[in-house]
Amino acid sequence: MPFDYKKEYKEFYLPPTTPGIVTVPAMNFLAVRGQGDPNEEDGAYKQALGMLYAVAFTIKMSKMGKHKLEGYFDYVVPPLEGLWWQEGVHGVDYACKADFQWISLIRLPEFVTREVFDWAIREATEKKQKDFSPVEFFPWEEGLCVQCMHIGHYDDEPATVAAMEEYAKAQGYEADFGEGRFHHEIYLSDVRRCKPERMKTVIRHPTKRTE
Secondary structure (H helix, E strand, C coil): CCECHHHHCHHHHCCCCCCEEEEEEEEEEEEEEEECCCCCCCCHHHHHHHHHHHHHHHHHHHHHCCCCCCCCCCECCCCEEEEEECCCCCCCCCCCHHHCEEEEEEECCCCCCHHHHHHHHHHHHHHHCCCCCCCEEEEEEEEEEEEEEEECCHHHHHHHHHHHHHHHHHCCEEECCECCECEEEEECCCCCCCCHHHCEEEEEEEEEECC
């Protein structure tokens, strides 16, 4: 049975629809950075996703090839994630998508070292005949956050974010946006197959104890 991060770490991927406080440990990711409206047809965001998934599945499917990765275990490729921010904005302004800066992420299993990552980039480049240099090996420790499962369209997230902020304040926490601390989304639904009102997205915001 392939290891499924969503099922094994439910506190990070399947939180309730009411806000809660969580401490997120260090993890390694594949990452591509960019800016602009994610809904732009054939834009930078959609190109970034194509690169991420190509490298992610190169690693996963290495079991079928001659190059055996030390410590490899079969797993389900973790869900797509996104870090979002806009210069001079607290959190995000959903009305100004063209101003978005973002880092798209896919979590890496623990056996993926920098050496394995470098191999995967070379392998994907050779097989796809495409430049994968924008893909980064991205170690990141998110730390203390408030999070909640959002059900519905992305444009309806402000109501969930408001509930998260209210909960955090009541528990003695405040927002902690800044360097390395972003509006974070984890996408659990396939937008091609799921009705907008049923889409599931984990929303996570950095927080700290109110002084």
